[in-house]
Amino acid sequence: MTSLPESPGAKRLGLVIDLDICVGCHACAVNCKEWNTGGYPAPLTDENPYGSGTSGVWLNRIHAYESGEGANSRTVHFPKSCLHCETPACVTVCPTGASYKRAEDGIVLVDEDLCIGCKLCSWACPYGAREYDHDAGVMKKCTLCIDRIYNENLEEVDRVPACVATCPVSARHFGDLGDPDSDVSRMVADRGGYDLMPEQGYQPTNKYLPPRPRRTEAGDTGAAAALTPVAEAGGFLGWVDRMLSR
Amino acid sequence: MHPAFSVIFFTTASGAGYGLLAWLGIFVALGMLPADRWFGLVGLGLALALITVGLLSSTFHLGHPERAWRAFSQWRSSWLSREGVAAVATYLPAGLFGIGWVFFEQANGLLGLLSAVGAAVTVYCTGMIYASLKPVRQWHNKSVVPVYLGFAAMTGVVWLTALAGLFGFGNPLFAWLSLAALAITAAIKLGYWRSIDNDRGGSTAATATGLPGPVRLLDPPHTEENYLMREMGYRVARKHAEKLRRIALAVGFAAPAVLLLLSLLLEGRAAGGIALVAALAATGGALVERWLFFAEAKHAVTLYYGAQSA
Numbered sequence: 001m002t003s004l005p006e007s008p009g010a011k012r013l014g015l016v017i018d019l020d021i022c023v024g025c026h027a028c029a030v031n032c033k034e035w036n037t038g039g040y041p042a043p044l045t046d047e048n049p050y051g052s053g054t055s056g057v058w059l060n061r062i063h064a065y066e067s068g069e070g071a072n073s074r075t076v077h078f079p080k081s082c083l084h085c086e087t088p089a090c091v092t093v094c095p096t097g098a099s100y101k102r103a104e105d106g107i108v109l110v111d112e113d114l115c116i117g118c119k120l121c122s123w124a125c126p127y128g129a130r131e132y133d134h135d136a137g138v139m140k141k142c143t144l145c146i147d148r149i150y151n152e153n154l155e156e157v158d159r160v161p162a163c164v165a166t167c168p169v170s171a172r173h174f175g176d177l178g179d180p181d182s183d184v185s186r187m188v189a190d191r192g193g194y195d196l197m198p199e200q201g202y203q204p205t206n207k208y209l210p211p212r213p214r215r216t217e218a219g220d221t222g223a224a225a226a227l228t229p230v231a232e233a234g235g236f237l238g239w240v241d242r243m244l245s246r
Numbered sequence: 247m248h249p250a251f252s253v254i255f256f257t258t259a260s261g262a263g264y265g266l267l268a269w270l271g272i273f274v275a276l277g278m279l280p281a282d283r284w285f286g287l288v289g290l291g292l293a294l295a296l297i298t299v300g301l302l303s304s305t306f307h308l309g310h311p312e313r314a315w316r317a318f319s320q321w322r323s324s325w326l327s328r329e330g331v332a333a334v335a336t337y338l339p340a341g342l343f344g345i346g347w348v349f350f351e352q353a354n355g356l357l358g359l360l361s362a363v364g365a366a367v368t369v370y371c372t373g374m375i376y377a378s379l380k381p382v383r384q385w386h387n388k389s390v391v392p393v394y395l396g397f398a399a400m401t402g403v404v405w406l407t408a409l410a411g412l413f414g415f416g417n418p419l420f421a422w423l424s425l426a427a428l429a430i431t432a433a434i435k436l437g438y439w440r441s442i443d444n445d446r447g448g449s450t451a452a453t454a455t456g457l458p459g460p461v462r463l464l465d466p467p468h469t470e471e472n473y474l475m476r477e478m479g480y481r482v483a484r485k486h487a488e489k490l491r492r493i494a495l496a497v498g499f500a501a502p503a504v505l506l507l508l509s510l511l512l513e514g515r516a517a518g519g520i521a522l523v524a525a526l527a528a529t530g531g532a533l534v535e536r537w538l539f540f541a542e543a544k545h546a547v548t549l550y551y552g553a554q555s556a
Contacts, residue, residue, distance in 0.1 A: 131473045210456065
């Protein structure tokens with residue numbers, strides 16, 4: 001059923017992505033591909049993987065932007081995967097019932113056995129979260145690693161999405177954004193986490209944490225702002241100092 | 247947006263087909279068309295052939311055409327599903343209308359009107375598929391549904407004028423109605439072009455990333471084009487778009503209008519022959535317009551790939 005859940009649960013699983021920390025290593029994208037090409041949406045087909053015109057399905061992509069101008073400009077690495085929106089038009093436009101949003105945790109999924117490959121859902125997503133698999137003839141998207149986060153065969157510490165598990169700098173966090181007391185919700189509140197393209201009205205669940213203000217002065221880093229002499233130098237070193245200061 | 251030929255052909259052909267079906271139904275109900283077997287066969291046959299070929303061609307771009315029947319299930323939320331349901335439902339009155347007209351030479355006005363309603367609802371749903379997509383500013387526009395309805399009515403009535411003339415059932419009213427439809431549709435389309443040229447839309451590279459502007463793409467996520475860039479990143483050069491708009495106006499509106507005025511000076515089948523050229527021109531212009539409708543549409547996802555506004 002592609003109508004949205006009438007009584008969505010309080011639980012809203014999603015990601016919080018820290019743009020201050022991400023170093024743009026693409027490890028999350030690689031581990032996403034690795035896990036999911038053998039997981040729920042398998043396979044994530046690659047076309048001409050070793051030739052020119054390479055193309056393939058990836059559920060997580062890392063862009064890099066220059067933001068701002070002059071002294072305040074910076075490079076920002078920007079990971080982007082499905083935001084598991086509260087009002088996902090990708091679901092409601094689906095004519096077959098293949099796309100759906102789960103009431104119990106808010107995850108947006110595609111039932112590949114029902115998908116006719118009309119691609120309308122990818123047109124309805126402003127974020128480019130859905131990628132079409134030409135080989136399988138169906139649409140693929142991030143599942144929030146539904147086959148990891150509830151997987152009791154994994155150690156509890158591993159029951160997080162592959163992108164979160166692999167991030168070497170902990171720039172990606174997974175949790176319940178419907179619970180205001182969860183770690184991820186607190187992080188969003190503390191750091192001013194925001195929505196991408198709020199004007200589109202999709203109410204994404206995933207949040208982005210902005211880069212922290214730039215630290216340009218020595219004092220901003222916590223070090224002493226300037227080196228001050230501990231005491232007036234005397235003796236030989238004092239003489240050298242006086243001679244060199246002339 | 248990538249202009250997929252199957253979708254452009256589908257919306258143009260089925261639009262003309264539904265338009266012709268609707269006008270045949272309306273004028274039979276008004277008693278202005280005779281229940282002539284051969285006229286019914288050719289007129290309704292052409293309308294239903296255009297509709298059917300269009301619907302079939304729209305399944306060519308599916309990844310799993312054999313599952314297309316599933317698309318009738320989600321009419322509660324999906325305009326694409328509603329379009330499918332309306333298209334199939336319209337075959338019922340249209341089929342009965344055609345059987346009565348062609349086999350029994352009794353054209354039922356009520357079935358004609360029901361066919362016209364079905365045709366209008368189907369074209370309305372087609373327009374809403376595009377108009378409901380917020381990420382494409384040029385489609386999420388209040389003129390899009392009137393444009394789709396206008397082009398269907400316009401191409402349909404010009405085809406009706408041509409066929410009625412060729413079968414000797416011509417009526418100057420058909421030509422005048424065609425001229426009115428051409429003028430109204432041209433006005434709606436010009437208004438649409440003015441609207442998309444002036445409205446800048448709310449989404450920018452800064453809102454897409456939430457970063458302080460200006461935001462410039464430093465490194466794309468991949469070295470080759472991906473699905474998103476091929477499907478959503480199609481761009482037509484502005485100077486070509488302007489030229490194509492002029493071609494669509496000249497071929498789709500000005501030429502049919504001149505030919506129809508000329509046909510009003512002639513009698514019988516000669517008038518029908520000239521109106522047939524007008525119908526072909528109007529349909530050709532509609533194809534160019536529909537191609538532009540896709541090529542000029544810019545998806546919000548392009549903001550992540552270096553576009554500053556969408």
